[in-house]
Amino acid sequence: MKKINNLIWKLRLMKDTRGQDLIEYALMVGFIAVAAGAVIPGVVTSIRSIFERISGVLVNSANQQ
Numbered sequence: 001m002k003k004i005n006n007l008i009w010k011l012r013l014m015k016d017t018r019g020q021d022l023i024e025y026a027l028m029v030g031f032i033a034v035a036a037g038a039v040i041p042g043v044v045t046s047i048r049s050i051f052e053r054i055s056g057v058l059v060n061s062a063n064q065q
Contacts, residue, residue, distance in 0.1 A: 030051075033047050033050075033051075034047075
């Protein structure tokens with residue numbers, strides 16, 4: 001019974017596309033930030049600190065699960 005429930009859960013996750021837009025927008029913002037950092041050298045340090053904070057939050061949330 002547990003295997004059937006796991007299979008159903010995995011099938012639901014594969015069909016679910018609700019978070020796809022959010023990921024696409026986040027990637028777009030990341031690419032724009034990298035491009036801005038290449039064009040405007042003074043912004044690189046602030047962009048780096050933002051990405052380091054985001055990375056820290058993601059690592060912490062991954063370790064808690």
